[in-house]
Amino acid sequence: MNQTDSIAFTNLIxxxxxxxxxxxxxxxxxxxxREDLAQEILIQLWKSLNSWDSKFPFSTWMYRVALxxxxxxxxxxxxxLTPESLDEQVIQVASENDNWIEKEEKLTQLHQLIIQxxxxxxxxxxxxxxxxxxxxxxxxxGITETNVATKISRIKEKLKQSFSKIV
Amino acid sequence: MESIELDKLLxxxxxxxxxxxxxxxxxxxxxxxxxxxxxxxxxxxSLRPVIGIKIFALLLGFLWVGFLGVLVVAxxxxxxxxxxxxxxxxxxxxxxxxxxxxHLTILLSIKYEDNVLDTQTKISRLKLSTxxxxxxxILQLPFHCTWFWSPNWINSHDxxxxxxxxxxxxxxxxxxxxxxxxxxxxxxHKPWLKKFLSLGIEYKNLEQxxxxxxxxxxxxxxxxxx
Numbered sequence: 052m053n054q055t056d057s058i059a060f061t062n063l064i065x066x067x068x069x070x071x072x073x074x075x076x077x078x079x080x081x082x083x084x085r086e087d088l089a090q091e092i093l094i095q096l097w098k099s100l101n102s103w104d105s106k107f108p109f110s111t112w113m114y115r116v117a118l119x120x121x122x123x124x125x126x127x128x129x130x131x132l133t134p135e136s137l138d139e140q141v142i143q144v145a146s147e148n149d150n151w152i153e154k155e156e157k158l159t160q161l162h163q164l165i166i167q168x169x170x171x172x173x174x175x176x177x178x179x180x181x182x183x184x185x186x187x188x189x190x191x192x193g194i195t196e197t198n199v200a201t202k203i204s205r206i207k208e209k210l211k212q213s214f215s216k217i218v
Numbered sequence: 219m220e221s222i223e224l225d226k227l228l229x230x231x232x233x234x235x236x237x238x239x240x241x242x243x244x245x246x247x248x249x250x251x252x253x254x255x256x257x258x259x260x261x262x263x264s265l266r267p268v269i270g271i272k273i274f275a276l277l278l279g280f281l282w283v284g285f286l287g288v289l290v291v292a293x294x295x296x297x298x299x300x301x302x303x304x305x306x307x308x309x310x311x312x313x314x315x316x317x318x319x320x321h322l323t324i325l326l327s328i329k330y331e332d333n334v335l336d337t338q339t340k341i342s343r344l345k346l347s348t349x350x351x352x353x354x355x356i357l358q359l360p361f362h363c364t365w366f367w368s369p370n371w372i373n374s375h376d377x378x379x380x381x382x383x384x385x386x387x388x389x390x391x392x393x394x395x396x397x398x399x400x401x402x403x404x405x406x407h408k409p410w411l412k413k414f415l416s417l418g419i420e421y422k423n424l425e426q427x428x429x430x431x432x433x434x435x436x437x438x439x440x441x442x443x444x
Binding site for chain 1: 330341
């Protein structure tokens, strides 16, 4: 490992570590395994570093590697995707404001609905909620920008309908 | 619920996620400084060991087929049961080797930095085709019960042939046909198959691969309809 490469790599990861946390939190509900997944992604990122074309954003490339590693190796079993697996911390943080009971209830329901989405739809929502541009989402997933927009609007429509049924 | 209301809720949800992630970050800091020392460790996602195993298996296959080929040429039609049995074993081994070579080409084309849909499709297909190879290998099972037969033995009305060897052949033929139709990803959850597969393949991988491929196809179908 070249010292300069190592420093450059560490700096790039440091700048984009939010991606690593988002993917690990989304694909690994067991906190004890999250660090393993992060380490796994880091190793894969380092091994694939030569394939990164600096003309394209590092974040797009990093998302691709991180998501592929997470989906391939840490895919949650269907049985784990139950409402009981709600990340209480998320809800607790969200409810530290006014109208917290109503807010907590709605966010819990939304969390349940998102968690029950199909794997690829959930991945799409993760990228959308992270605020990634449609073009970047398209490049990460391997679909067109128009398809990203259509898919997101369909998922949102589905969420709205599911919400209406609950409420 | 109105669209605006949902968008507002999604924004609040993302904010909550971000805050929760920040809290998590405090509990598990990335140890990037130690990363240099950790690179030697085995990555679960690494496909390199699998490539090595497949190349080794292919080499063994070549040796095995070569050995059988020499025997078939040496014996020829002197004992048709021997030659036909060994030829069939060779044929199914060769078919398995072709599948293995195909696996290798997929494995070499998998890159984690490629887009998610393509990479996941390749990985799922690869996992699923492992079960197909098992089905091919199993087809050679009955021929392992016939290579030692000879016309003289059969014509001699030896009771050992009709009461032991032939029924064993019939049993393994029936078992092979049954296994061929039973070994499929949809049956991977069945306890007997789990045990059988655990000899060489992790059934959970198969279940997940089948599930993932189904999901990718649905996702793509949805895009075509869009």
